[in-house]
Amino acid sequence: MERRDFLKFGVLTGATATLTACEKPVQQLVRFVPEEDFVPGVATWKPSLCTLCPAGCGVTVRIMDGEAEVVRNGQRGILKMGLAKKLEGNARHPVNRGKLCARGQAGLQVTYHPDRVSGPLKRSSSRGSGDFQEIGWPEALSEVVTKLAELRSQQQADSIRFVTGEMRGHRRELINQFLASLGAPAAVQFAPLDEPVLRRANVLAFGRAAMPSFDLERANYVISFGADFLGTWNSPVAQSIGYGEMRRGRPGNRGKFVQVEQRMSQTGANADEWVPSSPGSEGLLALGLAHVIVKEGLRSNPTEINSSREVEEKLKDETYSPTQIATRTGISANRIERLAREMAAHPPSIAVIGGTPLAQTNGLFNALAVNLLNMVLGSIGSPGGMFFAPGASTVKEASSANQSVDFVAQVLSGGLENAEVLFLDNTNPVFAMPPSWQVSQKMKRTPFIVSFGRFMDETSVLADLILPDHSPLESWLDDVPESGTSEAVFTLAAPAMRPLHNTRAMPDVLLEIAHSLGGSVSEALPWKTFEEMLQASYRELARAERCHPTDGFEKFWGRMLEQGGWWDGQCQIHSPESPALEFQAPEFVPPRFDGSEQEFPFYFQPYVAEAFLDGSLAHLPWMQELPDALSTVMWGSWLELNPKTAEKLQIQQGDLIQVRSRHGSLETPAVLNPAIAFDVVAMPMGQGHAQFGRYAAQRGANPMSVVAPLQVEQVGSLAWAATRVSLSRTGRKGRLSLASGALYEQEKELELR
Amino acid sequence: MLQHRLGALAFSLVSVATFLLCSCARSRSANDSSPGSEPFFTPAHPTVANAVKEFLGWRATPIQPIAFPHNKHIANGIACMVCHTGVSKGPVAGIPSDKLCMRCHEFLASDRAEVKKVAGYFNSGLDVPWQRVYGFSPSAHVKFNHAPHIRAGVDCSRCHGDVTNMTVAVRAVQINMGFCLGCHRAQQASTDCVTCHF
Structure with a gap:
């Protein structure tokens, strides 16, 4: 419809409205303003953010006018609206540079999944039975508010627990501010994989509780200890782009890649050499390699580190010599020596660790040993080496050191049983934890569980109330990618489409609960919607960020929404801020395994x-x-x-x-x-x-x-x-x-x- | 006569092909040793009759949820493009959402039975499930675009008949490749295959 036609209609309707329905003509008119303006059959592209893994890639969503099958007010029918049809990588996003993996492509199916929880549910029989009945949002929210108000009046706010999946950006910030205003402990992030171990090791080695990034594009030699960095680990799309450059982007100079692991992964299948060391000995192998490099004086680019000399002396110790570790690692001394000489002779070289070596009982030792090998190789913070993405200044440090620890500790120390109210967002510990920890049984004893799950999974089924969140494509999203980029990046996305179901965005629900509680809680969270919170926070960024040209917030915000976030190439690679506070050669800890070798071979x-x-x-x-x-x-x-x-x-x-x-x-x-x-x-x-x-x-x-x-x-x-x-x-x-x-x-x- | 023969030939071909595919699926699943496996062949059409109909271009007459009187709207001076907004801008002319209907009908003729139906959809937050009248079968791989036709001054009635005298839209013109080519030749528009099939 042309703008002129629309105005004509507006005038016509407005006039008729004034004549016939005298009460509120303005509202009547507003009711008919179209929410979206699409040319039928013509696609538009909107930037968004992939939330399927923690890499934080930017995507663009192809939107077209279409008919969605929906239920409105209990009636099934169709609704004409802009619908997301296809996801692609956002070409301008520094992490994935226009690429998107197969998982990201499938992000579309989260929105259109036939088994999405389509409205708030309340448990109707015993816990875990899966019987729920539909209730309205006002009743559901008032139940939560009543419960929280009751706990606050009894000074029991510290028995509120909030468990989330891995998350960053303002969603996490809002949850923590919400909990702080209630007087409840901070949210517990449950990361089921290896991230907590690596974060801990990076705190000890570099003072940064972050996942590392790698400058693969400029590297000449990469040795990876178990990390499936082209498939699933860390920021796989960014790493695949870098890897492609390293192997084929520089004519005449094809970098070498060695993979150490016991089962060939997709990444291992790409390697020039596959080294099957025995399980849990990866750290020892790394120290063996470092030993050869230090002993033979092969360091090409020594990083100046306070404790460097002591570490070197310790590494020269015969306990790490290839002959000594050959039996333990299952790799011959000759091979260890050859690999060490190769990687020292072809700088820049990088050592990467991830996956199973970190999931051994001596995972921390393995991680520290590989960090040390990186130091010996001189690859920390240098071109073609490892580095940390610049820390975000407005949104607080992306992650804290001991995330999963908290959750495991909570489970083991009975923290779950003592909880009066448990909130669950985007996490499924019942599935991801071994049954012997009895997460499910312990959760069943919690008096009141609220899940924001979009799907009924093993954990959500235990909830008393399910307040389903919008799908990512229907929500306001923001993120600060933790790795995979050398620039400071803030990804921001407005909803790409209107919600299909009777769901509500989790951040908006939290704000609504806070306002219903009133008093100090409401004051601490002054924003009406999550969008308002984002605007307020990014206003700070527009003012404070040193790399940012100052041309007013409105323009800044518009540009952010148009390109899918804010990043600036001028904020160059940051090396670890305080490298090696106490860089020590880690003591070898042998891995422990559950079960005897005879009975369980x-x-x-x-x-x-x-x-x-x-x-x-x-x-x-x-x-x-x-x-x-x-x-x-x-x-x-x-x-x-x-x-x-x-x-x-x-x-x-x-x-x-x-x-x-x-x-x-x-x-x-x-x-x-x-x-x-x-x-x-x-x-x-x-x-x-x-x-x-x-x-x-x-x-x-x-x-x-x-x-x-x-x-x-x-x-x-x-x-x-x-x-x-x-x-x-x-x-x-x-x-x-x-x-x-x-x-x-x-x-x-x-x-x- | 020729058309009839071609139709019969196509019919027999389609039936033979479908029979072969179905029996192939059956034999495969019978030989499969793994328990509970399903046949690997999923027909694109729910029934053979459906496949044949699509192949021959037979389409059922759409039954619209509301007896929409095109004639009255046109007689009141509302041009086609007021509601079919996409026609001059892109490939699809578009059917208006009930929000557009309700801009007038919230107050105009709101006591009529059919208008009440529209209001019913609108108030429940749904759109009117209009049935498609024109269109090509997916297997024809035709990419039709309205906008260039409008720009070339082709009158709507050329393909859609005299809508001024219709209540609900009916397929007044049988649009097939011959029809398209006839006009393209007369207008000296491109008759290259990839103009429409791509």
């Missing part, structure tokens, strides 16, 4: 599935359909073991295997993988949901059901790769969907014949 390594990460994406059918990069299995789970091991146990591909540990057992089909150590079996995480929508529920098995409740020493998070298991045949065939039909071309041909 195999190391059990769950690994982060490319499609599901820790399991939080298993509800998306595109992700279920995504074949695993190496085994090509889809729609299920499996156990990988070496063909030679399988031969000994008379196991064939597809046989249903029983995996047993001291803490439980599971059944899953076998996949024979020649690129896995003989004494290691591996299983992807993410499947085996009891409930998580129709695509994930009752599919495959959850490796956590056999994982032992061991903790990473001095960190406290779950050491999920420290379990030993035994295997036995069930005599039955498992259900295995392979996209390729078989692992080898030869077999494929045979099958076709």
